[in-house]
Amino acid sequence: MTKISEFIQKINQSNKKALSIFLTAGFPSKENFVDIALSIVENGADMLEIGIPFSDPLADGPTIQFSSQMSLKNGVSLKDVFNYCEKIKSKTEKPLILMGYANPILKFGIKNFCNNALHSGVSGLIVPDVPLEEYESFYDNEFKNFEKILLTTPTSSDKRIQEIDQKSEGFVYCVSVTGTTGTRNNFDENVITNLKRTYSLVSKNKMLIGFGISKPDDIKKFSPYCDGVIVGSAVIKKLRETEDIKEVVNFVKSLHDAC
Amino acid sequence: MNTQSVYNFPDINGKFGIYGGKFVPETLISALDDLEKTYLELKNNNEFQNELSSLQKEYNGRPTPLTFAKRLTEYFGKAKIYLKREDLCHTGAHKLNNALGQILLAKKLGKTRIIAETGAGQHGVATATVCAKFGLKCVVYMGEVDIERQKLNVFRMKMLSAEVVPVTSGSRTLKDATNEAIRDWVTNVANTHYIIGSVVGPHPYPMIVRDFQSIIGIETKEQILNYERKLPNYILACVGGGSNAMGIFYPFVNDKNVNLIGVEAAGYGLDSGKHCATLTLGEPGIFQGMKTYLLQDENGQVSEVHSISAGLDYPGVGPEHSLLKDIKRVKYFSVTDDEALEATILLSKLEGILPALETAHAVAYLNKLMPETSKDEIVVVNISGRGDKDLNTIINQIGDKIL
Numbered sequence: 027m028t029k030i031s032e033f034i035q036k037i038n039q040s041n042k043k044a045l046s047i048f049l050t051a052g053f054p055s056k057e058n059f060v061d062i063a064l065s066i067v068e069n070g071a072d073m074l075e076i077g078i079p080f081s082d083p084l085a086d087g088p089t090i091q092f093s094s095q096m097s098l099k100n101g102v103s104l105k106d107v108f109n110y111c112e113k114i115k116s117k118t119e120k121p122l123i124l125m126g127y128a129n130p131i132l133k134f135g136i137k138n139f140c141n142n143a144l145h146s147g148v149s150g151l152i153v154p155d156v157p158l159e160e161y162e163s164f165y166d167n168e169f170k171n172f173e174k175i176l177l178t179t180p181t182s183s184d185k186r187i188q189e190i191d192q193k194s195e196g197f198v199y200c201v202s203v204t205g206t207t208g209t210r211n212n213f214d215e216n217v218i219t220n221l222k223r224t225y226s227l228v229s230k231n232k233m234l235i236g237f238g239i240s241k242p243d244d245i246k247k248f249s250p251y252c253d254g255v256i257v258g259s260a261v262i263k264k265l266r267e268t269e270d271i272k273e274v275v276n277f278v279k280s281l282h283d284a285c
Numbered sequence: 286m287n288t289q290s291v292y293n294f295p296d297i298n299g300k301f302g303i304y305g306g307k308f309v310p311e312t313l314i315s316a317l318d319d320l321e322k323t324y325l326e327l328k329n330n331n332e333f334q335n336e337l338s339s340l341q342k343e344y345n346g347r348p349t350p351l352t353f354a355k356r357l358t359e360y361f362g363k364a365k366i367y368l369k370r371e372d373l374c375h376t377g378a379h380k381l382n383n384a385l386g387q388i389l390l391a392k393k394l395g396k397t398r399i400i401a402e403t404g405a406g407q408h409g410v411a412t413a414t415v416c417a418k419f420g421l422k423c424v425v426y427m428g429e430v431d432i433e434r435q436k437l438n439v440f441r442m443k444m445l446s447a448e449v450v451p452v453t454s455g456s457r458t459l460k461d462a463t464n465e466a467i468r469d470w471v472t473n474v475a476n477t478h479y480i481i482g483s484v485v486g487p488h489p490y491p492m493i494v495r496d497f498q499s500i501i502g503i504e505t506k507e508q509i510l511n512y513e514r515k516l517p518n519y520i521l522a523c524v525g526g527g528s529n530a531m532g533i534f535y536p537f538v539n540d541k542n543v544n545l546i547g548v549e550a551a552g553y554g555l556d557s558g559k560h561c562a563t564l565t566l567g568e569p570g571i572f573q574g575m576k577t578y579l580l581q582d583e584n585g586q587v588s589e590v591h592s593i594s595a596g597l598d599y600p601g602v603g604p605e606h607s608l609l610k611d612i613k614r615v616k617y618f619s620v621t622d623d624e625a626l627e628a629t630i631l632l633s634k635l636e637g638i639l640p641a642l643e644t645a646h647a648v649a650y651l652n653k654l655m656p657e658t659s660k661d662e663i664v665v666v667n668i669s670g671r672g673d674k675d676l677n678t679i680i681n682q683i684g685d686k687i688l
Contacts, residue, residue: 080585080586081455081586081587082455082460082464082572082573082587084309084310084464084467084468084471084573085310085471087468091454095454098586103584104584127571128308128571129570129571129572129579129581129585129587130584130585130586131585132569132570132571132585133570133581133583133584133585134584134585154310154311155308155309155310155571155574156308157307157308157309157310157311157314158311158314159298159299159306159307159314160306160307160308163306163576176311177310177311178311179310179311179312180312181311181312181313181314181315181316181474181475182311182314182315183315186314186315190311201311201312204312204471204472204473204474204475205312205468205471205472206468206471206472
C-alpha cells in the first residue's frame, strides 16, 4: 500500500471519507497562499491538491481557469509552487499532491521537477493531459518516487478502468461527469450508476470522486460509492468571492462534516 | 530515421517520431479510439471513398487548377512558377477538403452535433457549410479578436445557420478558440464530433486531416507531370497549423529531389516577440493534445503570438511538421506581416489573384527563393485560400497607399 492510500485507509477506518481540497497555487494572492492552505488543512482537509497554474488548462472550467490566469498574472512560477509546498509541509503531515499539465513540467526539466517536488515533500502527481496511452512516454524513471494518480471518467470502458487501477498509485481519481471542472447544480441518475460501476472495478486502489462536487449534500449522495471526495472549484469560488478566510474555513468544515 | 527509407508516419501509437500522441483528458480517449477505428475502416472502403470523391468533384469543384503564373514568372525572370489553386475550392480555401471528409466520418460515427474552432474563419465557414449540406447542428468557437478582424466570415457562418461562440479567454485568438472547442468536446462527447481544422491535436486528427488534404498534392503531381513531364523543384506553402502545407507536401515526401518549403508568420519580426514562427523559434512541448514544436516562455506557459493573418496566429504546429523539420525533409522559413502584405499586392497586380493573407506568406517567400533558382526549374506555390475575407485588414493596413 502506498503512503497516500495508507492515509486514506486510516480515515476510512474511522468511518469517514477522505476530503481532498484543490487549490490553485498562488491564488488568491502570492503572499497569503500558504496561510490559507494551512487554515484549510487545519480545518478539515485531509489532503491538499495543489494546482500548478497553466496558460491553457484544457480540463478546467471557468473558475479554475480564472484562478490559474490570476496566479500567472501575479507571477507564480513552479519555483514558487515548490516553496509553497515546502512551507505547508513543514507544518503538516497530511499528503500534498501536485496537479499540473504536462508542458510546464516538461519545460522545467523532468529531473529538476522531480528533485524539487521530492525535496518539497510532495507525495503524489496528477497530470490530466497524460492518459494511459502516454504513461510510458511521459513518466520515466525520474518519477519513480511519486505516486502517480490516474483518472477514470464515465467514458472509460470497464477494461480500461481496470488498467488505470493497475497503473495508478495513491488512489484512482474518478471523474464524476464528462466535462471540465466546476460546480454542477444537479447530477443525473447516470452519474450514480457510473460511480457504482467504477467503484466495483477499482480493486487495487482507493477511489476518490472529483469534478462538480460543491456542497455537503453532494458528498452525502456520493459517499457510499467512494473512499473520498475532491473539491476544487467550489472552494476557489469562495476564495474569489470573499476576503474573509473564516467563511472559506467554515465551508471546508461543512464539507468535512459531510464526509 | 533517415530520408533514404520510406516515410511511413504516424506509427501505431500515433507518433511522428517523438511528436504527436494523445495528450488529452481521459474523457476523450474513447471518442478518439472510435474515430481512429472508424477512419481506418473507411480509408480503404470503396463506397466511402467514392462518396467523398463525388462530393469533392460535384460540390467542392475539384480538381482545382494548377495555373501557370506567366507574369509572375517574368517578374522574377528565373524558374517557372505554378500556382495550385485551392482558392478556387467552394467557400474559398482548402479547408473544405477536410470538412467534407470529416462530416462523412461524423455521420458514420452517428454524431448529431458538430463543433469546430476557427481563426481566419475559413475552417468555420467550411464546417458550417458541410453542416448545412448534411443538416447537422454546428457550433463554431472563435476568438473575439478574430471575430473583429474576420467579420465577413462570421456573417457567412451565421447565414449558414452555425452558432458562433465568441471566446474571451487568453489572447482571444485561434489558440483559445481551440481550448474552448476541446472543453466543449470533453463535455458533449457523447453526441458531438469535433472537426479539427488543421493537422493538429491528438492522434488520429493530424493523420486524418493530412490524408483528406493530401488530395492537393496528389492532383499537383499529376498536373505538373502532365504539363512539364517532370516533378517540381520547389513547393512552397504557408504554415500555421499546417494543413494546406501537409496536403501538398505529403504526396512528395518520398520524392527527395523536390524541395519542400514551409513559410511561417514572422509577424512584426522574429526579434519583436510578436510573431508565430513556431518551427523557427519554438521548442518541443505538449499542447492541445499533441507533442510538437511550441512557442512558450521560460516557465512552459504557451506564448501569446501575433500574425496579421488570423489563420497563422497559432503558437503550435502540426506534429508531422515537427518531425519533417527535425529530419530536414522540409525547410521552414518565415516572412513578416509587411512582406505578406506586399506579396498580396504583387499577386493581385500580376496575376489577378487576391490571395488570403495566410497564403501571401508563401507568395512572399518567392522574393527570397527565386534568385536561387534557374530558368529550367519549376516552383509550385500552394494558393491555399482567397483574400476577400481579409479586405478589412488590408484596407486598414495599406488602404491609403492603394486608393
